[in-house]
Amino acid sequence: MSQHTLAVLVENSPGVLARVASLFSRRAYNIDSLAVGPTENPDISRMTIVLNLDGHVLDQVMAQLYKLVNVIAISEMPLASTVHRELLLVKVSDKKSSEIHAVVEKFHATIVDETEGVITVEATGETSHIAKLLAALTPFGIKELVQSGLVALERGSAALSDRTLSAQGISTLHELGTQADYQN
């Protein structure tokens, strides 16, 4: 078992999130996190899905996802060639305000609110960075937190949305990386 991040371009149509969620539920694939939002094209949304599974199951997940009519393109987002970010908002008690400020500074986080004895910290970063920040803040007493789920983007000029061009629909299929992967 290992962690894999998928970027999935989907048609921005009603029910598409339910279709993806239903597929994962039906085939018993566990999602670690899922983030979805609009893209540069108003007709297309982008999902970033983090999964924990074996490599050959990942091929199957991608092939099954691609069968959904509303799914346009899928790509795995390996850490080495992509930028991974999560957003964290966390409320901590301000009893040790100066120490909290020091932690926030060390982790390049931001204080976005300080009211009624509570400091709200905002941070973005890779999953490990967010986890370390949370560990550092935990002793101060975390009242509540929210995380966005991971989003990821390929480094350099490569863009998943290039593959939404109709002529490349079939090549996308071949990029699924199934066990017997052939290029036309």
Next chain:
Amino acid sequence: MSTEITGASSLVKSLEAAGVDVMFGIPGGAILPAYDPIYDSKIRHILVRHEQGAGHAATGYAQATGRTGVCIATSGPGATNLVTPLADAQMDSVPLVAITGQVPSAAIGTDAFQEADIRGVTMPITKHNYLITDPADIPRAIAEAFHIANTGRPGPVLVDIAKDALQKMTNFKYPKNIQLAGYKPQLKPNDQAIRDAAALIAQSSKPVLYVGGGIIKANASKELLRLAELIGAPVVTTLMARGAFPDSHALHLGMPGMHGTVAAVTALQKSDLLITLGARFDDRVTGKLSTFAVHAKVIHADIDPAEIGKNRFADVAVIGDLAQTIAALIPAVQAEFKKSPPDLTPWLRQMNSLKATYPLGYNHPEDGSVSPQYVIERLGAIAGPDSIYVAGVGQHQMWASQFVKYEKPRTWLNSGGLGTMGYAVPAAMGAKVGMPDTTVWAIDGDGCFQMTNQELVTCALNNIPIKVAIINNESLGMVRQWQTMFYESRYSNTSLDSKRIPDFVKLADAMGCVGLRCDRTEDVDSVIHEAMSINDQPVVVDFSVFRDAMVWPMVAAGASNDDIMIARGLAPDWDSQEL
């Protein structure tokens, strides 16, 4: 300048534009606007007695003809009654379009009368589905639905249309081209994959053509015959592929799987190369997966990339239309054979020995009652390979797959994947509507028959003269067989008493059919001939058969195919075979 028409008229014009000639359905509140233009349409609408019947009829029509079947129902319970046929069609890759009415768009989400979120309900059991609330979207949705249903790997598509979208005025414009960014089935196989597959075939000394229902979907039986004869390899046809390759052909070993022939099951187990064509390594074929065909490399040719590696690793995957795939494979294999022709003689000798030693068979019951296998065997012999046979699910289905000899594709219809009891009568109705000049026999169990027999009323009223053979063992026979084998013959709730109640002959008569009864072996042929002679009315024959007949051979659920039994407690005599 086009004139405005209602969304309902736009729907019917769209169905006409899609080439629909018949649909099966029942009206109701939400779909009612559509039934007004249906009244004037050239499309034949067959009013069924239960929406499940509409769905299976559309499936039978599609399986018999290759064209897309269409069913139509109202919202709520009308739509939910289509759930079983939709799931059935999804499992067996049947091209189906289901139209359902939905409550008016303003009422959606309010738990309105006869509201059910059928799009949500059917998401996991359809290839795709739609909820339409704007009448302008109707033609595009219908065009896309037919395109998706009957291209690539076929499957069911549901189009749910809000009542107000049917009532509002709109312009009708049927799209000429369909562009779906996320749906582009790959039809042409990859050249390198074809070469790799041909190389594996040339290296193999124990190849088997493992043929699934995809061959029938792709209309690739002729190509399959050429490929099989070119390689000279034995062929096995799965439950969904019966008829894809002639049973009479010397290379045919029969059906593999839980109730497959010893030769077919053993061929897969001992093979060094599975040439898998439109099959999906279903658990009923593989038995315990970790012990399935352990020595075999796998060529997996399928139009659905998601089948590759789903259950079994593929050494070579060929994604594409099977007719194109086989057509490309033939010259590639010929080229390989020129370099080094294979010698399959020892392999064929072994398989032919198994085929000769362990043919399918049965015993006539000692108590003098009628053997169900005999009835089905005689039915197949008398009605012949040009008839269409439609089975329910259970023992009679397995016997019908074993003892009717199929020579042609689309002559064997059954619910293979979902295993839907009650499939036979409505599916036979749909098949007969699609193929009116062909004899259509439903081979049904007494349990199955009691689930959907009301469609015989539809048949009687609409001049759809199907024939039904009820294999009446007054039991849920397959479940009873499992109780015999695995539950110490404790027959919990499998006795139906259907030799006593209902009286199937009277029931047939009441539904406008001819009812016949047969409870003596010597009468079987004459009753079948009598049924064959009646062509102006549906016929139901109640064959009263031996209760404790069992389906053999059998690989128990979860067991290895190596542990196939040819009768209770009896394994093949492997020591006498050269394997």
